[in-house]
Amino acid sequence: MTSILVLNGPNLNLLGTRQPEIYGSTTLAEIEAICDMAGAIHGASVTCLQSNHEGELVEAIHAARGVHDAIVMNAGAYTHTSIAIMDAIKSTGTPTIELHLSNIHAREPFRHKSYIAPVAVGQICGFGADGYRLAIEAALAYLDQMPS
Numbered sequence: 001m002t003s004i005l006v007l008n009g010p011n012l013n014l015l016g017t018r019q020p021e022i023y024g025s026t027t028l029a030e031i032e033a034i035c036d037m038a039g040a041i042h043g044a045s046v047t048c049l050q051s052n053h054e055g056e057l058v059e060a061i062h063a064a065r066g067v068h069d070a071i072v073m074n075a076g077a078y079t080h081t082s083i084a085i086m087d088a089i090k091s092t093g094t095p096t097i098e099l100h101l102s103n104i105h106a107r108e109p110f111r112h113k114s115y116i117a118p119v120a121v122g123q124i125c126g127f128g129a130d131g132y133r134l135a136i137e138a139a140l141a142y143l144d145q146m147p148s
């Protein structure tokens with residue numbers, strides 16, 4: 001069975017409680033249920049993890065190798081700062097889809113830079129919580145067309 005790891009970074013545990021005008025009103029628990037459902041529809045298993053700690057996210061990326069077929073990652077603010085997460089994705093080689101609820105390119109200039117983008121299969125942003133479903137479908141489509 002295809003297995004997808006959904007990783008959420010710092011402050012995303014607060015979803016649905018503050019700044020709904022930017023991040024929507026869907027909670028993290030609801031997003032995780034959406035992810036499970038999106039996987040189940042396609043016969044894939046989905047594992048979700050959220051951490052506010054950069055090192056924990058790096059370790060989760062390391063541990064995904066050989067366990068999960070792809071990663072969907074919303075690295076939160078670490079997107080714009082973390083060479084460690086970029087290196088982890090690059091060195092472990094698990095196909096990774098970068099995801100953001102908001103359109104980071106339409107926001108402050110410091111959010112336009114992503115350290116994840118150069119090592120990701122692709123980036124989905126600006127579609128709110130529905131982006132998680134889109135990212136899981138993109139990951140599954142990408143895996144489907146990979147030579148076995």
Ligand code: CA2
Nearest residue numbers: 011012014015018076077100101102111
């Ligand atoms: O749009 C996204 O998904 C972001 O990754 C969210 C990050 C932000 O730093 C990125 O630039 C774009 C911030 C996540 C903070 O989440 C909150 C949720 C509710 C209330 C406050 C923060």
